Amino acid sequence: MRLALARTIRLGVGSLMLHKLRSSLTTLGVLFGVSSVIAMLAIGEGASEEAQEQIRRLGSQNVILRSVKPPDEPSSGKETTRVLSYGLTVADLERVRETFPAVRRAVPLRQLQQEVRLGARALNPRVLATLPEYVDVTGRIIEEGRFFTAQDDKNVSNVCVLGYEVAHYLSPFESVLDKRVKIGSDYFTCIGVMLPRVPLGSNPPQPGADVTGEVFLPLETGRKWFGDMQVRIRSGSRDMEEVQLHEVIVDVDSAEHVPLVAAAAREMLAQQHKQQDYEVVVPLELLLNAERTKHIFNIVLGSIAGISLLVGGIGIMNVMLATVTERTREIGIRRALGAKRRHIIAQFLVETVVLSVGGGILGILLGLSIPLAVEHFAKMRTIVTPSAPLIAFGISAAIGVIFGLYPAWRAANMDPVEALRHE
Amino acid sequence: MNEAGAGRDGSGAREPVAELSDVARVYHMGKNEVVALEDFSFTFRAGEYWSIMGSSGSGKSTLLNILGCIDRPTSGSYKVRGHEVSTLSDDELSDVRSRTLGFVFQSYNLIPQLDVLENILVPLFYQDDPPEDGEERARRIAARVGLADRLEHKPPELSGGQQQRVAIARALVNDPALILADEATGNLDSKTALEILDLFDELHAEGKTILIVTHEPSIGARAERTLRLKDGRIEDVIERRNGRGDSRGGPP
Numbered sequence: 030m031r032l033a034l035a036r037t038i039r040l041g042v043g044s045l046m047l048h049k050l051r052s053s054l055t056t057l058g059v060l061f062g063v064s065s066v067i068a069m070l071a072i073g074e075g076a077s078e079e080a081q082e083q084i085r086r087l088g089s090q091n092v093i094l095r096s097v098k099p100p101d102e103p104s105s106g107k108e109t110t111r112v113l114s115y116g117l118t119v120a121d122l123e124r125v126r127e128t129f130p131a132v133r134r135a136v137p138l139r140q141l142q143q144e145v146r147l148g149a150r151a152l153n154p155r156v157l158a159t160l161p162e163y164v165d166v167t168g169r170i171i172e173e174g175r176f177f178t179a180q181d182d183k184n185v186s187n188v189c190v191l192g193y194e195v196a197h198y199l200s201p202f203e204s205v206l207d208k209r210v211k212i213g214s215d216y217f218t219c220i221g222v223m224l225p226r227v228p229l230g231s232n233p234p235q236p237g238a239d240v241t242g243e244v245f246l247p248l249e250t251g252r253k254w255f256g257d258m259q260v261r262i263r264s265g266s267r268d269m270e271e272v273q274l275h276e277v278i279v280d281v282d283s284a285e286h287v288p289l290v291a292a293a294a295r296e297m298l299a300q301q302h303k304q305q306d307y308e309v310v311v312p313l314e315l316l317l318n319a320e321r322t323k324h325i326f327n328i329v330l331g332s333i334a335g336i337s338l339l340v341g342g343i344g345i346m347n348v349m350l351a352t353v354t355e356r357t358r359e360i361g362i363r364r365a366l367g368a369k370r371r372h373i374i375a376q377f378l379v380e381t382v383v384l385s386v387g388g389g390i391l392g393i394l395l396g397l398s399i400p401l402a403v404e405h406f407a408k409m410r411t412i413v414t415p416s417a418p419l420i421a422f423g424i425s426a427a428i429g430v431i432f433g434l435y436p437a438w439r440a441a442n443m444d445p446v447e448a449l450r451h452e
Numbered sequence: 453m454n455e456a457g458a459g460r461d462g463s464g465a466r467e468p469v470a471e472l473s474d475v476a477r478v479y480h481m482g483k484n485e486v487v488a489l490e491d492f493s494f495t496f497r498a499g500e501y502w503s504i505m506g507s508s509g510s511g512k513s514t515l516l517n518i519l520g521c522i523d524r525p526t527s528g529s530y531k532v533r534g535h536e537v538s539t540l541s542d543d544e545l546s547d548v549r550s551r552t553l554g555f556v557f558q559s560y561n562l563i564p565q566l567d568v569l570e571n572i573l574v575p576l577f578y579q580d581d582p583p584e585d586g587e588e589r590a591r592r593i594a595a596r597v598g599l600a601d602r603l604e605h606k607p608p609e610l611s612g613g614q615q616q617r618v619a620i621a622r623a624l625v626n627d628p629a630l631i632l633a634d635e636a637t638g639n640l641d642s643k644t645a646l647e648i649l650d651l652f653d654e655l656h657a658e659g660k661t662i663l664i665v666t667h668e669p670s671i672g673a674r675a676e677r678t679l680r681l682k683d684g685r686i687e688d689v690i691e692r693r694n695g696r697g698d699s700r701g702g703p704p
Binding site: 367446 | 517520522523542543546547549550551553555557561562563565566574575577578579622626
């Protein structure tokens with residue numbers, strides 16, 4: 030039985046090879062259909078993975094309030110120095126902590142513009158002043174040493190925790206622990222190194238590369254040394270910015286309460302702030318956005334896939350109907366020599382399935398290269414799961430069976446006498 | 453080699469291979485009925501070599517299709533080796549064809565994409581329970597008809613005579629009870645045709661039951677017996693001994 034199937038397949042391939050051009054053109058529809066399926070799955074998977082990662086980074090039970098510099102007002106006169114005061118305030122933080130029962134913790138962050146230096150190596154990372162709870166709320170991991178404690182904050186200790194990239198850039202060959210790192214114009218003892226949010230790449234940061242790392246200080250320490258004022262020197266003018274808090278990470282007790290807290294926080298901030306100098310970021314909403322993106326891609330690529338598979342299937346059916354007519358005499362001969370209807374059906378069905386699966390395999394190869402192109406040009410993450418080629422393969426085989434049945438049935442139901450007489 | 457005087461009607465008659473009784477075949481062409489065979493009763497016995505002759509429209513093709521189990525009688529009974537086949541299903545008829553019949557056609561009807569050996573094997577391929585030694589048997593038969601060195605060739609690479617030898621080998625591979633040849637030499641030049649007819653003579657000498665349909669008297673005369681048809685009925689039955697005609701008269 031298996032031998033018979035192998036023979037039938039070999040025979041089918043042989044018949045298709047008699048018309049190489051026709052056979053290869055016939056497979057195009059299935060080829061594009063299948064590659065769209067693969068691309069669709071890869072882009073969809075990539076989008077949802079990206080969303081998952083953002084959630085991981087920001088916390089699914091978190092609502093993040095951020096200060097945003099309001100749009101520039103028309104410059105008043107020819108001042109060269111002005112102070113711009115905007116953003117979240119300590120009062121906002123207190124209100125968030127006290128008003129909403131669903132809020133477990135609210136962790137403020139201040140971002141400072143300071144150079145960080147150890148010996149001859151220097152860089153400008155994000156210097157963040159925050160509270161010890163930051164580690165718990167964001168779920169981040171200390172690689173070595175420790176994060177600062179409430180005691181450090183209270184004592185206004187000169188300690189800092191370096192992000193992994195910063196630590197390895199400043200001190201590539203030995204541990205940075207207990208080293209005295211210069212931030213701005215003062216020295217801070219490094220007490221810990223924190224792993225990055227995203228899983229580490231295999232390559233350590235190269236010296237001189239654009240390192241965007243993080244350095245953490247206790248909130249009070251930051252306030253003591255660097256105050257609330259940021260000075261930014263622009264071409265010709267000095268902009269002074271006063272921002273009390275750059276970010277507040279709100280930890281909500283359960284994911285269901287996240288939308289409520291986000292809505293309430295929006296309302297509260299709208300009342301307190303005259304201008305739109307803040308934003309509310311809800312990681313869960315990011316996930317919903319990603320799902321929406323994925324959904325749109327699925328509709329677009331799914332339609333392309335569906336239409337090309339349908340057209341491809343009809344094309345295959347068309348060619349097979351022509352083939353059946355062309356080979357009427359062969360069918361008559363086979364019937365006269367003892368072929369049953371099912372033998373004829375099997376013969377033509379195998380040919381159709383070989384065509385569509387051949388197109389499917391080429392489509393899988395093309396489909397695997399589309400995500401690479403999308404990643405390169407559209408800068409979107411794509412993920413090809415092992416199941417995607419299997420699904421595509423199954424679809425192409427099914428197309429072959431569905432669109433091959435009718436031509437095969439026509440072939441099998443020819444009258445042998447008529448078929449033998451056919452020229 | 454011919455059957456001796458005991459004759460086909462004698463008590464020592466050979467086993468019947470194909471028995472037709474009261475067979476009729478009527479075609480419906482629109483409102484018209486065309487009677488291709490009528491009131492047809494006849495028995496072909498094992499080891500006989502028949503030619504079936506008649507002008508076109510005499511019903512010889514219809515008779516051949518019914519004998520070959522690719523067509524069914526409209527009424528009447530047809531038995532192959534004693535088994536009634538006029539009521540069999542399509543699949544069962546296919547079984548009868550692949551097990552007990554061999555076809556040789558005028559235009560060879562080989563399958564072009566298969567090589568010689570594969571063409572010879574086609575009838576075995578469709579048997580539900582093909583013999584283990586099929587390929588060996590096919591090689592032996594190919595050698596028997598003089599094709600031992602052509603097994604890997606495709607039909608278009610062969611001459612007409614060689615192609616017809618492949619077809620004959622294919623008709624022999626399932627060791628059929630009955631070999632049916634339809635104008636088997638019609639497409640061949642006279643020299644090649646004679647070679648093929650010699651081959652039929654040899655097969656007959658080996659005891660095969662052969663039926664050839666032809667419209668050429670010289671070919672028909674080579675067979676041991678001739679059945680003449682006219683208007684769907686038996687016109688004449690001729691038995692020859694040592695090449696001489698011996699009319700047995702019309703149908704009963």
